[in-house]
């Protein structure tokens with residue numbers, strides 16, 4: 001694993017492939033590699049869909065070895081959804097196959113001329129890029145059918161659906177699983193749009209003729225891997241809960257904790273949870289001849305996934321993940337497992353982030369476009385995206401765009417990315433993650449659920465947050481609904497210092513439950529000194545008969561020259577001079 | 591007194607999903623766990639009316655107690 005493949009799609013004579021040694025990126029993999037490359041090579045102010053942005057795809061350091069559960073793939077870029085750095089992660093076969101070919105990363109860069117539809121093929125003989133217009137407009141499932149016929153069932157494919165081609169901010173990148181279904185998605189942050197902006201529709205990777213990566217010290221590796229796999233099998237979560245019920249085992253527990261956002265984050269518990277829980281879903285899968293325990297790539301020990309068949313017993317989709325079931329289920333008031341599975345299938349096919357889509361449909365429901373609980377309407381709305389209608393494009397642009405388009409106040413996003421399935425008001429630790437990660441609302445950036453709810457790796461009572469997380473929580477409105485802070489100013493996030501800023505006695509038990517704003521005490525040179533204020537007020541016609549200017553007014557009123565202008569009254573000779581000074585003309589001064 | 595006990599995930603095997611159980615007056619969470627037929631340590635996460643509790647915490651009439659084995663995901 002020492003090669004990095006760069007594909008410059010903007011090169012003068014068509015896509016240029018360069019193979020280079022990992023060099024300064026050697027020794028890191030996965031999220032570390034993708035984020036390091038993005039931080040080092042992508043100018044932060046560039047347009048996410050422009051030539052300067054790069055899409056970085058990397059397997060983990062141990063991918064391609066015999067190590068258990070080593071097959072996750074990381075994809076990074078500047079996000080068109082949040083405008084910041086983004087890392088999105090997927091299962092499926094791609095990571096193992098890439099690593100076996102010795103590839104540490106693929107970097108797509110530049111911007112193509114025209115509207116190509118590139119198919120990249122990678123095998124042990126090299127990398128080829130071909131413009132294949134026949135693949136244009138295909139959904140992921142149809143695309144895989146075509147590629148299966150061409151390359152057989154052994155390849156792993158990384159691809160985008162129509163949403164990625166349309167460069168929609170909620171577009172995902174699909175990876176095929178062991179059955180060649182495009183069901184494992186790097187969902188978050190619109191990474192699919194960036195792949196679309198490079199004109200790349202699919203990357204087909206074939207590791208035929210390559211061996212499993214050999215460790216330097218086989219004995220030590222084997223021993224360590226044995227401990228690792230035994231640990232995974234023995235732990236009640238990775239050896240019991242996850243294989244039996246999948247990640248959706250969380251629906252019930254998060255619901256019981258009151259952190260299961262329902263009807264666009266209006267309440268924290270969903271009445272229909274038992275119909276969509278992991279327990280119900282696993283039983284249904286087994287009954288219909290699907291699978292409740294299934295791995296998404298070779299060498300997965302945990303096997304948290306499954307296969308979901310429709311009522312006739314035909315394959316519909318993989319076992320929907322917890323976040324998907326929540327997003328399309330509780331958050332939209334939908335308690336029909338088949339409808340949720342259908343939405344999951346559509347998201348996979350069109351190439352969309354299920355979290356963002358569930359949140360967007362819920363905001364559309366709040367806007368009155370359809371009713372909460374309207375499963376049919378939700379399915380139609382997602383189908384619109386595949387058709388590329390104006391409404392579909394709006395839905396595919398995410399919850400923030402939908403809310404703004406309909407003038408909705410309650411939009412559950414951080415940095416324009418939809419909050420996932422954990423309400424930060426009931427589970428405050430995850431609120432800190434949402435608020436502090438540069439990636440916006442992203443539960444993978446600090447999974448506080450483990451300690452707040454699951455008591456795995458420690459325990460912190462979720463509603464008894466201290467310090468910063470208090471500001472995120474607000475008591476519900478009288479109608480029981482919650483309001484979001486539009487903006488939490490930094491000074492509100494500080495705890496009040498007893499004895500300095502609070503009136504009355506300051507024994508710890510009498511402290512305010514909610515942080516009160518700090519008053520700024522220190523004199524700053526650009527503020528009017530209190531001793532000068534009276535003098536200035538006398539000459540201030542604007543404030544006659546009104547409240548005196550406060551520190552805040554002064555701070556807001558900008559530069560010293562502007563403030564001077566304000567306090568001397570407009571229209572005076574000095575202010576004319578000052579205006580001239582401000583706009584830098586010599587004319588006004590002479 | 592009566593409390594509602596809900597079982598989840600593998601705790602349901604051979605037991606019930608939800609039941610109203612009789613526990614001694616001013617009893618504790620551990621009493622309800624015993625009444626549900628669970629052995630000590632089987633349930634690792636417990637909620638009483640949507641708040642985390644421990645086996646030694648008290649119950650009152652009409653409480654809803656949810657019991658989970660170790661689970662994870664996400």
Ligand code: SF4
Nearest residue numbers: 091295296300302304
């Ligand atoms: S099936 Fe689950 S545990 Fe296994 S690799 Fe895929 S996501 Fe990970």
